[in-house]
Amino acid sequence: xxxxxxxxxxxxxxxxxxxxxxxxxxxxxxxxxxxxxxxxxxxxxxxxxxxxxxxxxxxxxxxxxxxxxxxxxxxxxxxxxxxxxxxxxxxxxxxxxxxxxxxxxxxxxxxxxxxxxxxxxxxxxxxxxxxxxxxxxxxxxxxxxxxxxxxxxxx
Amino acid sequence: xxxxxxxxxxxxxxxxxxxxxxxxxxxxxxxxxxxxxxxxxxxxxxxxxxxxxxxxxxxxxxxxxxxxxxxxxxxxxxxxxxxxxxxxxxxxxxxxxxxxxxxxxxxxxxxxxxxxxxxxxxxxxxxxxxxxxxxxxxxxxxxxxxxxxxxxxxx
DNA sequence: GATTGACATTTGAGCGCTCAACCAATAGGT
DNA sequence: ACCTATTGGTTGAGCGCTCAAATGTCAATC
Numbered sequence: 001x002x003x004x005x006x007x008x009x010x011x012x013x014x015x016x017x018x019x020x021x022x023x024x025x026x027x028x029x030x031x032x033x034x035x036x037x038x039x040x041x042x043x044x045x046x047x048x049x050x051x052x053x054x055x056x057x058x059x060x061x062x063x064x065x066x067x068x069x070x071x072x073x074x075x076x077x078x079x080x081x082x083x084x085x086x087x088x089x090x091x092x093x094x095x096x097x098x099x100x101x102x103x104x105x106x107x108x109x110x111x112x113x114x115x116x117x118x119x120x121x122x123x124x125x126x127x128x129x130x131x132x133x134x135x136x137x138x139x140x141x142x143x144x145x146x147x148x149x150x151x152x153x154x155x
Numbered sequence: 156x157x158x159x160x161x162x163x164x165x166x167x168x169x170x171x172x173x174x175x176x177x178x179x180x181x182x183x184x185x186x187x188x189x190x191x192x193x194x195x196x197x198x199x200x201x202x203x204x205x206x207x208x209x210x211x212x213x214x215x216x217x218x219x220x221x222x223x224x225x226x227x228x229x230x231x232x233x234x235x236x237x238x239x240x241x242x243x244x245x246x247x248x249x250x251x252x253x254x255x256x257x258x259x260x261x262x263x264x265x266x267x268x269x270x271x272x273x274x275x276x277x278x279x280x281x282x283x284x285x286x287x288x289x290x291x292x293x294x295x296x297x298x299x300x301x302x303x304x305x306x307x308x309x310x
Numbered sequence: 311g312a313t314t315g316a317c318a319t320t321t322g323a324g325c326g327c328t329c330a331a332c333c334a335a336t337a338g339g340t
Numbered sequence: 341a342c343c344t345a346t347t348g349g350t351t352g353a354g355c356g357c358t359c360a361a362a363t364g365t366c367a368a369t370c
Contacts, residue, residue: 004270004271004274004275005274005275005278006274007274007277007278007282010290010294011282011290013294014290014293014294014297015277015281017294017297017298017301018281018293018294018297019200020223020301021297021298021300021301021304022177022181022297023223024223024300024301024304024305025300025304026177028304030358031358034358040325040326042326042327043326059348060348060349061347061348061349068175068178068179069327070327070328070329071348071349071350072327072328072329072330072349072350072351073326073327073328074349075349075350075351076326076327076350076351077326077327079350080325080326095335095336095348096334096335096336097334097335097336097347097348097349098347098348098349099348099349099350115159116159119159119160119161119162120159120160122162122170123160123162125300125303125304126170126173126300127162127166127170128303129299129300129303130296130299130300134292134295134296134299135165135166135169137289137292137293137296138169138173138292138296139165139168139169139172139173140289141285141289141292141293142169142172142173142176142177143172143176144284144285144289145176145179145180145280145281145284145285146172146175146176146179148280148283148284149176149179149180149183149280150179185328186328189328195355195356197356197357198356214318215318215319216317216318216319224357225357225358225359226318226319226320227319227320227321227357227358227359227360228356228357228358229319230319230320230321231320231321231356231357232356232357234320235355235356250318250365250366251364251365251366252317252318252319252364252365252366253317253318253319253365254318254319254320
């Protein structure tokens, strides 16, 4: 057990700035989508991922990996989305274990209607305030963070 | 109503990388603190802010502004922290409106015990993978985001 | 000395998430 | 064929958060 390497003043400030900013950012995103489209940001992601898949449908497990959800979290979420009529689940013929989630017409319509406002919000809270150079830096920084976390953590 | 300025391929990838990474990052932080200290990351922040205040105590409103919580959110949180014996609330003499939240000895001890593990985790998920230059970039990027959101949004 | 408005805080319902437990179907070894 | 482990998915309890409403207090005005 070695001595703790505390954050120096600069790191401390960087850390807190990042924390507050990303918190505000997520809240803004969530509020905008909840207000204008009646869904939280995470649900939007699920619909978006489904819409990009061939046949607008995927296995629960595949979907869970794509959106980085636990099986449980996805199950709860899709249950809600199904109750709203935006997604429908069905057993895959040939393999009675796996469930396939498919985007419905209504679901696609809801997504299409929500998309422009969401993209605008993403620009407003992030890209509009950044130079092209900073966007590149941001990408590299979080690529590094992501590969780190992906390899070290279990999920 | 103008045409939507969709995200180009690069922006799209940057955006998703950032989303996944920051999500994983927050989850890691939360899990570590929950596992090792029995509190979520947000509660750690509350204790940390209190510990830095003169007298280790602050008005609820001041505290709410510091941690960027709504009054309601803070009230719920502090209620839990009080139930755990880490914080105690009392009316301020002279002004019966405002409540002062103070860190207890137990609260300070819990914080002190949680701190090293938390700092290590922060290094692990973020700083360890970044060059000094990237840390500077990160700071500038989220400074920009923060001032933007602080001025445009209500909260 | 009541009335109005603004402030500081709390409360309760509802929702999304986590975690652990569970069920059902399949694959592998014997 | 039979048992076991693994895989795919769901469920329920508990918790933190949001949002809207309620409560209680001070400050100014009439």
